[in-house]
Amino acid sequence: MSPEGNLAVVGIQGDGTANGVETIMLLRADGAVFKQRIPFSSHSLDLSEDHVIVMGTSPEGTPQRNRIFVMDADGGGGEVALPQDYDAAFVPMRYSTVNYMGDGVFEILQTDRVDNGEEGERTEVTAFEVRVTDSRAQELETQQVRHRVMTRYEDAAVSDNLPYGESGFIDADGKVFISRRDSEKPEYMGTVADFAEEGFLRVRSKAADPKFALKREGYVEIRSWNNPERVVATLNTERFACRIEQCGIAAVTEIS
Numbered sequence: 572m573s574p575e576g577n578l579a580v581v582g583i584q585g586d587g588t589a590n591g592v593e594t595i596m597l598l599r600a601d602g603a604v605f606k607q608r609i610p611f612s613s614h615s616l617d618l619s620e621d622h623v624i625v626m627g628t629s630p631e632g633t634p635q636r637n638r639i640f641v642m643d644a645d646g647g648g649g650e651v652a653l654p655q656d657y658d659a660a661f662v663p664m665r666y667s668t669v670n671y672m673g674d675g676v677f678e679i680l681q682t683d684r685v686d687n688g689e690e691g692e693r694t695e696v697t698a699f700e701v702r703v704t705d706s707r708a709q710e711l712e713t714q715q716v717r718h719r720v721m722t723r724y725e726d727a728a729v730s731d732n733l734p735y736g737e738s739g740f741i742d743a744d745g746k747v748f749i750s751r752r753d754s755e756k757p758e759y760m761g762t763v764a765d766f767a768e769e770g771f772l773r774v775r776s777k778a779a780d781p782k783f784a785l786k787r788e789g790y791v792e793i794r795s796w797n798n799p800e801r802v803v804a805t806l807n808t809e810r811f812a813c814r815i816e817q818c819g820i821a822a823v824t825e826i827s
Contacts, residue, residue, distance in 0.1 A: 572775060572824075573618040574671070574734070576600060578644055580623060583613055592630070597623060597642060605646025611638045615668040617677065620644070622703045624677050626669045628661050635661040637668075639679070639711070641703055652710040654699040657681055664694055666721060670736035676700050676714055678736050683718075691725040698736070720755040724748065728768040733781045739796045741766060741783075747799040761800040776825040784823045791820065 572579040579598045593609045613627035625640040636659045642648035653659055662682035670678040677700070684695040696719050701711035723730065723740055727748075730740035738750045740757070745766030748757035763785065772784035774793060782803060785792045793804040808820065 573620050574673070574779075575620055577620040578618050578623065580616060580618065583609075583616075583625075593627075595623070595625060595640075595642065597644075597646065599644060603646075605642070607640070607642050607646065607648060609640045610650060611640070613640075617667065617669045617671040619671050619675060619677070619703075621675070622648075622677075624669050624671075624679075624703070626679070637661050641711075643703075654679055654701055654711055654713050656716070657699055664696075665692075665723070665730065666694065666696075666738055667732040670732075670734075672700065672735055675702055677703070677711075679711075680719075680736075687725075689725075690722060691727065692723045694721045694723075695719075696721065719752065721750045722755060722757055723750070724757065728766075729771040731773050731783060733796060739781070739783070741771065741799075743768070747796065749796055760797060763794065763799050772820060772823055774823045774825060782825065786820065791823065793823065 577600045580595060584594050593613055595607050595609055597605045609625055611627040611629055613625050616623060616625040621644050623642045627638055629636045629638060637653060638650060639653060640650050658681050664682045664685060666680065668680045672678050679699040679701055681697040683697055686693045698717050698719050700714045702714055704712050721738065724742060726742045727740040728743045730738060733739050736752050739748065741747050741763065745763040747760045747763060749760055750757045770786040772786060772791065774782040774784050776782040781796045782793055783796060790808055791806040792802050795803055
């Protein structure tokens with residue numbers, strides 16, 4: 572969902588073959604729905620109020636080359652060229668390679684190096700900050716290029732990508748951290764009592780206050796990544812609402 576809720580990606584579906592072709596479905600706030608076929612397998616996306624950028628890799632049997640697809644709020648768009656000097660070789664990493672930064676600017680991340688040291692996993696990236704001038708153009712307009720380092724402690728139990736290129740994680744003791752864009756060392760935000768990894772749920776919430784959820788007995792707690800020790804809301808759950816054992820809550824979406 573875009574920061575102000577004007578656009579939302581409501582589905583990405585593969586074609587059921589090894590070709591890697593997918594279909595993206597975009598929902599606009601006025602109820603309009605648009606579909607586009609993406610000629611590759613996606614791994615990251617983010618939205619502004621006007622565009623969605625999807626990043627992925629070439630189909631099986633071809634070089635694993637990073638590719639970018641841009642779609643606008645009217646359903647138009649297509650594949651565009653990578654930013655100039657971006658290394659097209661695909662290097663997997665745990666973070667989203669596309670982040671919306673606000674004011675029409677997106678960040679495209681290039682993985683430079685991943686090290687595992689005493690403090691945990693240290694990922695060095697080059698961040699290409701780009702602007703979409705025309706979704707039908709053949710290239711994105713690069714505003715600036717800078718280098719970033721993201722650290723995830725070794726005892727991190729769960730993690731999630733947060734808005735504006737940040738990320739959060741919780742360790743086995745319930746300590747909550749956020750990896751800020753301007754700091755190599757994660758910031759400690761607080762501790763969640765009685766934390767259990769299997770009870771963690773991702774929350775798709777507005778960018779101004781990212782949230783996560785914890786499953787408790789008979790209810791779900793909603794908490795803020797920025798103030799995790801306070802419960803923002805609780806949602807009652809019915810154990811037998813679904814009659815098959817595999818059913819459960821996979822994620823929570825904030826819609827107001």
